[in-house]
Amino acid sequence: MSSACAHCGEPAAPELYVEQDAQRLPVCCPGCAGAMTLVHELGLDNYYRLRTGRARPHGGDEPGERERNLALFGMPELLAEHESVTPEGRRLTLSLSGLNCAACCWLIEKAAADIPGVVSVGTDLAAMELTLVYRRADAPAAVAERLDRLGYGVTLPGDPRGRALRRREQRRLLGRLALAGIGAMQAMMYSAALYIGAFDDGDQVYQWLFRLVGLLIATPVVFYAGWPFFQGAWRGLRAGSPGMDLPVALALSLAWGGSVVNMALGGEHVYFDSAAMFVFFLLLSRWLEQRQRHRVGAAWQQLKDALPLLVRRSTDGDEQWVTSRRVVAGDLLRLGQGEVLPVDAVVVEGQGQVEQAALTGEPLPCRRGPGDAVQAGGRLLEGTLLVRAAGPVGDSLVARIADQVARARSEPPPMVRDWRRVAPLFTVAVLALAALTFGLHWAAGPARAFEHALAVLVVTCPCALALAVPLSVSGGLGAALRHGVLVASPGQLLAVTGLRGVLFDKTGTLTSGHFRVIRHQPLGDGGHSEAVLLSIAAALERHHPHPLARAFDAYPDDPALADAEVLHQGAQGRRLGVLWRIGPDPFDDAGNAATRGATRLLLYENEQPRLRLWLSDEPRPEAAAVTRALGAQGWHLRLASGDGEGAVATLADTLGLDDWRARQTPEQKKAWLERLATEEGPQMMVGDGINDAPALLAASVSVATADASALARKAAGLYLLKPGLAPLAALPALARRVRRGIRQNLTWALAYNLTAVPLAVAGLVPPWAAALGMSASSLLVTVNASRIARWQSSSS
Structure with missing residues (x-):
């Protein structure tokens, strides 16, 4: 008979040993020999005393x-x-x-x-x-x-091996669930005959046989299908923080062990069916909860996996395949039919139909041509495009979503954090209550006291309470994602219901942010033509991040201008030793009808005005409908912008906003929002630019648009995935639905425990009924939360 490998437990190979402490330990392969030697060299031999299973055999990989x-x-x-x-x-x-x-x-x-x-x-x-x-x-x-x-x-x-491992774990959980379901049905079938007293008048052999069959069925259900609960209980005890798995594991152990003892002693009470049902319904709740909890992450992973690893980069007409991670801002990329873009970019030449359903949820492709923006994850269905990368892979909208998903996963709502602190105390209280119940019913006999204590352990399982908030919030995150809103801060989604007002940014938020010069007027006698003045303005604004600067992209730069630098408002540089500056026009009069509502800039030569420019930016098509929908909530809608009074007042009047302020610095926006919060109550801030970040951080609820700057999106708790503001209209109804779901789940879970626990302590609930009630409570919470995930807004 061959010996077993001292590392993995497989049959040892002949004449293959490891020398340790004057001992020759048999091993099965050189891999296990190397592992054992390393464990010994590191002084970690306690591993072999601590482990409860065999090590993974070597040789699985080439x-x-x-x-x-x-x-x-x-x-x-x-x-x-x-x-x-x-x-x-x-x-x-x-x-x-x-x-x-x-x-x-x-x-x-x-x-x-x-x-x-x-x-x-x-x-x-x-x-x-x-x-x-x-x-x-x-x-x-x-x-x-x-x-x-x-x-x-x-x-x-994301490695295929890791995905295969997760699929295997999911199949294992599903297998445990299937075994528990089949076992619970079979155990109940045999126990039913015992409950109705089919063998009370004799046939004791059959009574004993039915109990034995129940034991054979329940044992693999308890110790294989229910193994995750024993693992969780042990981990909680080792960490000194007992969780909800502890009373579950204890109830399973007592139900199975007590039934075996009763059988051996000839007693009447066995609970194999209760234990099997307990495991089945708990696993069903865990499986449903796992699916729902991973839905947001799975949606992101599906998009991430769709991005290509390689892309064609064009350099001086020569095209070559490069890894997507080598792409930098300004690279020219060639996109052919059927290919997916790995970075955000702008079309330089060509026409094509681009489908971005994976990102925006819009099933119909959009035609894109020169000057149009295309986002990472977009698939070119027809045509050929030459695009200029706006930045590396890490700066794309897909990468922004990754940041927000990570934030959503790492930031549980306050109620969840509170429950995590209370859960150990709840668990200890359950154990104490079970012990008290055992003592109260001791006079009725140890078997009866044991049955009532077991019922208390089962009926008070905190699963429903533990799942009530996280599952509801998870369902809300999934519903928000389907409606084009990525929730980075679940707490902010819940806070939407308590808002009293909304403060909007103007450029790029309520307007499209695509400016164009609609009029220009020379001033003074500087001796420069309008073409030269426009080229100077274009050179000054070329590298400015504000959307206003993009209005000058169509004009050529003046080659003589140098040392251009971005200012707080505008830009400046030197041309042939003369200082030129562009910034807001301080004399913001009404102007004529053709330019009313336009943004005005002045170009200065040595602080002397030389050119006045009017820039136009149209409101977003959906802005009026969104502001009406939010105003219908009873919220006060306001506008804060760095633009002049004319443009801001015109937009506020067009959209019917309650109040507005122009020429606002970032600090002024934040101060106004904080004052509104003090006077009225919680406020929402909606913005897209770097200058909106302080206000976004100060707001109770902060929303960044799909094309927001990196600083704005990091400051925001909610992030719009689709261009435009349309998803904002669904937020109030979704937040109310999530809060209603949380209240319903908590109310049911608390009402169930307040009703069932006294009955169990009084001895009026048998263990099988306790298992059924507890499981029904958890399932009700799970199903109700899944309804939130399927929520649809009335405008969908």
């Missing part, structure tokens, strides 16, 4: 594939996509495989923690993820190599 996978961790450009910068260092999340128990997590954390450059290591057994914080560039490669030597698989997020 040597070439293993080398390829490890080589990925030495490429900074690949790691950069999955990294974030923290005060402690760079933070990297990796996908793991081969973990079997908490001992594997212990071994990984201990083995990686002493690698030079590693600040901290954390593992998540349930998510099969490793979070690494490090300060040296070679640390990820060293960690990956060491984990591979230990026999664990490590991949970058």
